[in-house]
Each structure stands twice: as C-alpha cells, then as structure tokens.
Amino acid sequence: MSHSYQSPASQAHEGKGNRARMLISCPDKAGIVAAVSQFLYEQGANIVQSDQYTMDPTGGMFFMRVEFDLHELESRLSALQEDFTRIADRFSMRWSIFRAARRKRIAIFVSKEDHCLLELLWQWQAGDLDADISMVISNHEDMRATVETFGIPYHYVPVTAETKAEAEKKQRELTAGKIDLIVLARYMQIVSPKFIEQYHNRIINIHHSFLPAFVGGKPYQQAYNRGVKLIGATAHYVTEELDGGPIIEQDVQRVSHRDEVNELKRIGRHIERIVLARAVKWHVEDRLLVYQNKTVAFV
Known part of the structure; x- marks a missing residue:
C-alpha cells in the first residue's frame, strides 16, 4: 500500500524551508557562544533559539544547540558548512547542521x-x-x-x-x-x-x-x-x-x-x-x- 496520507506535521514543515539546527560539542573555553553567534550574524542568519550546557567551565565539555533562519538556506547550506569549519577547527568542535525541513x-x-x-x-x-x-x-x-x-x-x-x-x-x-x-x-x-x-x-x-x-x-x-x-x-x-x-x-x-x-x-x-x-x-x-x-x- 502506498504512503499517501500527509500528516499535519508534514504540512507544517512546508513553512520551515529556511530553518536549520546546529549541534556542537567541544572542550569548554571562553568565546564559543560569541564566535558561533558572530558567524551566523555575518551570514545573515537570525537565531530563533539557543541552548548551551557546560559540564565544567574550567575544562569540561561544552554542548550547544542553535536553531536559526537563513534566507535561501538550501542553496547556501554547503557554503555555510564549509565556512564554519574555521570556527570548528579553532575550538576543536564536533558539529552538525540539519535542515529543519528535511524530515x-x-x-x-x-x-x-x-x-x-x-x-x-x-x-x-x-x-x-x-x-x-x-x-x-x-x-x-x-x-x-x-x-x-x-x-x-x-x-x-x-x-x-x-x-x-x-x-x-x-x-x-x-x-x-x-x-x-x-x-x-x-x-x-x-x-x-x-x-x-x-x-x-x-x-x-x-x-x-x-x-x-x-x-x-x-x-x-x-x-x-x-x-x-x-x-x-x-x-x-x-x-x-x-x-x-x-x-x-x-x-x-x-x-x-x-x-x-x-x-x-x-x-x-x-x-x-x-x-x-x-x-x-x-x-x-x-x-x-x-x-x-x-x-x-x-x-
């Protein structure tokens, strides 16, 4: 049987074409939030939600989730990821970016x-x-x-x-x-x-x-x-x-x-x-x- 039913979530997803989520984990040090926020600002992105947690601010692991909107995200995503590597390398980050519209x-x-x-x-x-x-x-x-x-x-x-x-x-x-x-x-x-x-x-x-x-x-x-x-x-x-x-x-x-x-x-x-x-x-x-x-x- 074919999958023909479109759930309300699927319909709502159509309005999320320019939204992305970034997940980051790295050793904690000063400047991580500022660097990520500045990078997204320079790209023209608007942060709609940001959460972070540190296991120990004097040498523990730092975790961050950022949700943001960026005009023409789909066509710009590859360049965005490539440009972010300089920030990631600076802070030894493990990171991923996901398109919210990609179910x-x-x-x-x-x-x-x-x-x-x-x-x-x-x-x-x-x-x-x-x-x-x-x-x-x-x-x-x-x-x-x-x-x-x-x-x-x-x-x-x-x-x-x-x-x-x-x-x-x-x-x-x-x-x-x-x-x-x-x-x-x-x-x-x-x-x-x-x-x-x-x-x-x-x-x-x-x-x-x-x-x-x-x-x-x-x-x-x-x-x-x-x-x-x-x-x-x-x-x-x-x-x-x-x-x-x-x-x-x-x-x-x-x-x-x-x-x-x-x-x-x-x-x-x-x-x-x-x-x-x-x-x-x-x-x-x-x-x-x-x-x-x-x-x-x-x-």
Missing part, C-alpha cells in the same frame, strides 16, 4: 505488543511527531492491518534462532539508504553488533524498567520479586551492551505490594509509550547530543 525517515520494529507502536502512529497522525514513518518491520503479522490503515508499508520478517542472520540481512536490505532512525517499539529481539554499527546512535529502544535496574528479560517479574515501590521505563540508544546504551528519557510510577505482575505490566505500558515517544521526538528535532555513554537533551 527524518523512521523504521519502527515491533513484535506482538502494540502500545508503543500505536502511540508513535497517533502522534505522527496528529502532527506531534515531525518525521516520516517510512515503514514498520515485524517478526509477526499481528499489526499489519493497523499499520496499513495509516498508509504505511508493513514488512513481515519472521525470526527464529536458526534464521536470525538471514532475517537481519533482509531488514538491512529494507532499510539501507532509506532510513535515518530505527525505533525498537517493544521489538523483542537482540540486534547484532553489525546492525548497530550501521546505525550508530540512530537506534532507539524502549526498555520496560528504570535502568540500570532489571536489565534483560522479564523486568516486571524481576521488579515484583524484588518488591519495588516504583516501576519505570527507559528509552536509550542501542549499543552492543544489552540495555546499556546512552539513556535518553525515563519516567516512573509508584506501585505497591498489592500490585501483581500483570498489574505492573499494565501500569508499565503507559509509561513505556510516553517515554519512547518523547525520546523519538527529541531525536528527530535534533535535540540530543551523545557524549561517552550519556546524552545531553536540549528540551
């Missing part, structure tokens, strides 16, 4: 549970998720009718222990060159190091516990066995360390000794869907910087 393309991986997938679809349909959901890939057929109702392609790629390598090869073929972000929306499979390397800091997973507590399988059962009074969910970038990647967003809810495992799961589903949707939204709006195993989130 990131998302592939959602899902198994049988639908709550995280549905939240993303609803937010996309409402215009709250400023991205294109290009495809949904699943190891089950359960969600096909729901997804295709939204006009989004659905790919069934079954996975067994014997066919895991073959299935992942198919997934890589489906996404290669077509996807900017992969979202594991309760996709209950471990992704290989090769796949992770291809999408470095571009795979977001939702783990159904407040990490680093209860890593791995059956975290609600683990939480129940431990008698916790708070349960939570964690959205994080995927690395080779299981459930150990940079944390993007978390939330919790209070529970009691009266709550059985199924009640913990019911409560947890609501936390999971909200936490994952926030993390995806922040990523597609270029609000996240990764340093070591942490994220800086300008939200």
Whole structure:
C-alpha cells in the first residue's frame, strides 16, 4: 500500500524551508557562544533559539544547540558548512547542521505488543511527531492491518534462532539508504553488533524498567520479586551492551505490594509509550547530543 496520507506535521514543515539546527560539542573555553553567534550574524542568519550546557567551565565539555533562519538556506547550506569549519577547527568542535525541513525517515520494529507502536502512529497522525514513518518491520503479522490503515508499508520478517542472520540481512536490505532512525517499539529481539554499527546512535529502544535496574528479560517479574515501590521505563540508544546504551528519557510510577505482575505490566505500558515517544521526538528535532555513554537533551 502506498504512503499517501500527509500528516499535519508534514504540512507544517512546508513553512520551515529556511530553518536549520546546529549541534556542537567541544572542550569548554571562553568565546564559543560569541564566535558561533558572530558567524551566523555575518551570514545573515537570525537565531530563533539557543541552548548551551557546560559540564565544567574550567575544562569540561561544552554542548550547544542553535536553531536559526537563513534566507535561501538550501542553496547556501554547503557554503555555510564549509565556512564554519574555521570556527570548528579553532575550538576543536564536533558539529552538525540539519535542515529543519528535511524530515527524518523512521523504521519502527515491533513484535506482538502494540502500545508503543500505536502511540508513535497517533502522534505522527496528529502532527506531534515531525518525521516520516517510512515503514514498520515485524517478526509477526499481528499489526499489519493497523499499520496499513495509516498508509504505511508493513514488512513481515519472521525470526527464529536458526534464521536470525538471514532475517537481519533482509531488514538491512529494507532499510539501507532509506532510513535515518530505527525505533525498537517493544521489538523483542537482540540486534547484532553489525546492525548497530550501521546505525550508530540512530537506534532507539524502549526498555520496560528504570535502568540500570532489571536489565534483560522479564523486568516486571524481576521488579515484583524484588518488591519495588516504583516501576519505570527507559528509552536509550542501542549499543552492543544489552540495555546499556546512552539513556535518553525515563519516567516512573509508584506501585505497591498489592500490585501483581500483570498489574505492573499494565501500569508499565503507559509509561513505556510516553517515554519512547518523547525520546523519538527529541531525536528527530535534533535535540540530543551523545557524549561517552550519556546524552545531553536540549528540551
């Protein structure tokens, strides 16, 4: 089925043709904000939002996000990037510039549970998720009718222990060159190091516990066995360390000794869907910087 529906976010995007976002990380020293601002001023840009954070002003890392408008941005972007290298080299910056009008393309991986997938679809349909959901890939057929109702392609790629390598090869073929972000929306499979390397800091997973507590399988059962009074969910970038990647967003809810495992799961589903949707939204709006195993989130 072709992707014919245009979300409100897609329509709103048409007015962002001259807006860009710059993300910067570098060792902290005096003059960074002044140099970036002066550079953009000399280019004729108008800064509409600026955020910065330093880990330690006497030698720590400095992080910055700048959103700006520049007339005829698309045709001027390459020259802008080339000219900015002299500023970047001066301050040893790692930096990127993104066009706001260039919507990131998302592939959602899902198994049988639908709550995280549905939240993303609803937010996309409402215009709250400023991205294109290009495809949904699943190891089950359960969600096909729901997804295709939204006009989004659905790919069934079954996975067994014997066919895991073959299935992942198919997934890589489906996404290669077509996807900017992969979202594991309760996709209950471990992704290989090769796949992770291809999408470095571009795979977001939702783990159904407040990490680093209860890593791995059956975290609600683990939480129940431990008698916790708070349960939570964690959205994080995927690395080779299981459930150990940079944390993007978390939330919790209070529970009691009266709550059985199924009640913990019911409560947890609501936390999971909200936490994952926030993390995806922040990523597609270029609000996240990764340093070591942490994220800086300008939200």
